[in-house]
Amino acid sequence: MIRFLGSRVLGMLVVLFLVTLFTYVIFFVLSPDPAVQICGKNCTPERIEQIRANLGLDLPFWQQFWEYISGLFTGREYVVAGAVVTCPAPCLGYSFQTGQLVSEMIVQRLPISATIAIGAAILWLIGGLIGGVLSAVHEGRFTDKFFAGLTLGAMSIPNYVLALVLQFVLVVALGWLPFPQAVPFAEDPGQWFLNFLMPWIVLAVGYAAVYTRLTRANVIETLQENFVRTANAKGLSSSLVWRRHALRPALTPIVTIFGMDIAGLLGGAVITETVFGLNGVGKLTADSISSNDQPVIMAVTLLSAFFVIVGNLVVDLLYTAIDPRVRTAARA
Amino acid sequence: MTGDNVNDTADDLLRVEDLCVEFRTAGGVTRVVDSIDFAVPRGGALGIVGESGSGKSMTSLAIMGLLPKGGAASGSIRFEGTDLLAQRESALRRIRGDRIAMIFQDPLSSLNPYYTVGVQIAEAYRSHRSGVSARAAKKVAIEAMERVHIHDAARRADHYPHQFSGGMRQRIMIAMALSMEPDLIIADEPTTALDVTVQAQILALLAEIRRDTGAGLILITHDLAVVSEVADRIVVMRGGRLVEKGSVEDVFSDPQHEYTRRLLDAVPRIDDEIGELRTTAIPVVCGEEKR
Numbered sequence: 001m002i003r004f005l006g007s008r009v010l011g012m013l014v015v016l017f018l019v020t021l022f023t024y025v026i027f028f029v030l031s032p033d034p035a036v037q038i039c040g041k042n043c044t045p046e047r048i049e050q051i052r053a054n055l056g057l058d059l060p061f062w063q064q065f066w067e068y069i070s071g072l073f074t075g076r077e078y079v080v081a082g083a084v085v086t087c088p089a090p091c092l093g094y095s096f097q098t099g100q101l102v103s104e105m106i107v108q109r110l111p112i113s114a115t116i117a118i119g120a121a122i123l124w125l126i127g128g129l130i131g132g133v134l135s136a137v138h139e140g141r142f143t144d145k146f147f148a149g150l151t152l153g154a155m156s157i158p159n160y161v162l163a164l165v166l167q168f169v170l171v172v173a174l175g176w177l178p179f180p181q182a183v184p185f186a187e188d189p190g191q192w193f194l195n196f197l198m199p200w201i202v203l204a205v206g207y208a209a210v211y212t213r214l215t216r217a218n219v220i221e222t223l224q225e226n227f228v229r230t231a232n233a234k235g236l237s238s239s240l241v242w243r244r245h246a247l248r249p250a251l252t253p254i255v256t257i258f259g260m261d262i263a264g265l266l267g268g269a270v271i272t273e274t275v276f277g278l279n280g281v282g283k284l285t286a287d288s289i290s291s292n293d294q295p296v297i298m299a300v301t302l303l304s305a306f307f308v309i310v311g312n313l314v315v316d317l318l319y320t321a322i323d324p325r326v327r328t329a330a331r332a
Numbered sequence: 333m334t335g336d337n338v339n340d341t342a343d344d345l346l347r348v349e350d351l352c353v354e355f356r357t358a359g360g361v362t363r364v365v366d367s368i369d370f371a372v373p374r375g376g377a378l379g380i381v382g383e384s385g386s387g388k389s390m391t392s393l394a395i396m397g398l399l400p401k402g403g404a405a406s407g408s409i410r411f412e413g414t415d416l417l418a419q420r421e422s423a424l425r426r427i428r429g430d431r432i433a434m435i436f437q438d439p440l441s442s443l444n445p446y447y448t449v450g451v452q453i454a455e456a457y458r459s460h461r462s463g464v465s466a467r468a469a470k471k472v473a474i475e476a477m478e479r480v481h482i483h484d485a486a487r488r489a490d491h492y493p494h495q496f497s498g499g500m501r502q503r504i505m506i507a508m509a510l511s512m513e514p515d516l517i518i519a520d521e522p523t524t525a526l527d528v529t530v531q532a533q534i535l536a537l538l539a540e541i542r543r544d545t546g547a548g549l550i551l552i553t554h555d556l557a558v559v560s561e562v563a564d565r566i567v568v569m570r571g572g573r574l575v576e577k578g579s580v581e582d583v584f585s586d587p588q589h590e591y592t593r594r595l596l597d598a599v600p601r602i603d604d605e606i607g608e609l610r611t612t613a614i615p616v617v618c619g620e621e622k623r
Contacts, residue, residue: 229398230508323445
């Protein structure tokens with residue numbers, strides 16, 4: 001088990017390093033010169049050179065990359081307009097456009113993204129499992145067809161359209177919900193819930209549809225397994241056959257996908273956050289891309305990669321806990 | 333049909349009469365078992381023989397009330413006088429596993445990979461006997477495993493199916509069946525997925541359990557050699573119909589039907605001439621034997 005964990009963590013670090021390298025190449029080497037952007041209009045070549053020197057952009061590529069990497073572990077210093085800005089580890093860079101440390105920007109926004117992602121995940125998991133199991137139980141009958149239509153609709157509607165429709169109906173026309181704002185939970189749990197409800201629904205609908213179909217397919221497939229026939233041949237009650245021999249094997253693979261989906265969303269739900277104007281990591285990503293704020297783009301890319309990789313590891317560990325076959329393999 | 337003393341029903345554990353199994357498909361109704369009759373006396377062992385698609389597995393699933401979706405059985409299946417086909421699902425669940433147990437062909441896929449074999453053997457016991465503690469049920473499971481000669485059963489009970497070999501898994505299926513001390517065990521191709529030496533062990537085990545518990549046995553197989561070892565009566569099926577039935581000695585020594593004769597002829601013998609391949613084709617049933 002320790003060897004398994006060790007090799008996985010090692011692999012994880014290698015992947016993270018490679019992602020860092022590639023994003024660095026893409027954003028710092030192939031993009032337009034940040035010094036020119038910082039300099040703005042009325043710029044002299046001498047001034048650009050000075051900015052480049054301040055930022056370390058005149059150094060060779062490997063040296064710049066090394067500074068970035070070592071900054072992640074030990075922190076670094078930037079000279080901004082003559083003053084020294086200390087960027088403590090893990091230093092993800094300094095945004096010259098906003099005049100903020102990138103790590104601070106992310107720390108401010110991460111709770112909002114996490115709230116949206118986890119809230120939506122709970123909704124879509126419950127909705128998807130209920131819809132999927134009901135569809136499977138009533139395979140080919142009305143309920144199944146109803147969910148088939150519903151999921152098709154849910155998968156087809158773009159979530160910015162759904163967001164606008166919901167906003168119009170629930171906020172403008174009916175006045176049932178406030179226009180979403182990032183109310184902290186500690187301040188007012190009730191308002192927190194009402195404010196985040198719409199983003200949760202908008203984000204969850206598409207996932208719930210996918211989970212419904214996945215659950216339906218898994219349950220139907222499992223019901224045809226020989227061990228379900230064995231369970232029936234043993235004369236077990238149908239609830240026991242369902243719980244032990246149908247649902248447990250059918251739902252186990254969904255853990256994998258669920259973990260990966262949450263991990264993907266912790267890096268920001270770009271469309272949902274942007275549509276509702278919620279200042280999460282997703283909106284930060286969209287903003288930084290439109291303003292070409294390279295240190296921020298770089299940092300959010302790394303953050304997403306980090307969550308996906310860690311999510312992967314967590315899923316693998318969970319799998320060893322819930323699937324005895326994987327457990328044996330991990331022990332060996 | 334020779335040597336069939338039909339009328340002493342009092343001793344019959346299971347009596348199947350005019351059993352038909354039909355499947356409703358998009359293309360209409362397909363009859364896969366066509367009015368067959370047979371009986372298993374208390375403690376008797378019946379072999380049902382036939383090629384793939386002859387309806388032998390469907391016959392056994394009909395007895396268990398476990399036909400796949402779209403399948404329906406008609407006729408009568410009397411188990412100790414009770415017509416199983418007339419029973420409600422809840423009544424069948426009480427009989428299944430407890431009075432009639434079934435052993436399936438592929439032991440790996442027939443065991444749930446997520447639970448230890450001990451749990452899977454014990455759960456039937458706990459379902460059928462009310463007020464049994466988990467500990468007591470586990471004890472029953474371990475005893476059942478010991479009876480099928482699994483060494484170190486107490487420890488092995490906590491293992492998962494994938495940690496056993498094919499023959500061991502089939503022993504576990506058998507342990508599962510006999511843990512309830514059923515009156516009838518239906519074994520559907522119990523040795524087909526196993527290699528030859530293990531086959532022999534499993535057959536010996538089935539014979540031993542039959543002897544010790546006095547349970548009736550229906551052994552479904554395509555392998556005549558298997559039947560001759562374990563069964564005392566035999567039913568030959570083909571294309572859903574019953575071709576021949578009788579005692580094993582009679583059918584083997586003096587087969588009445590052409591199909592049975594050819595089946596017997598297809599069994600390789602140790603005294604056969606070497607280098608000669610028998611290529612007698614067994615004619616297709618449709619059109620030639622059916623009405």
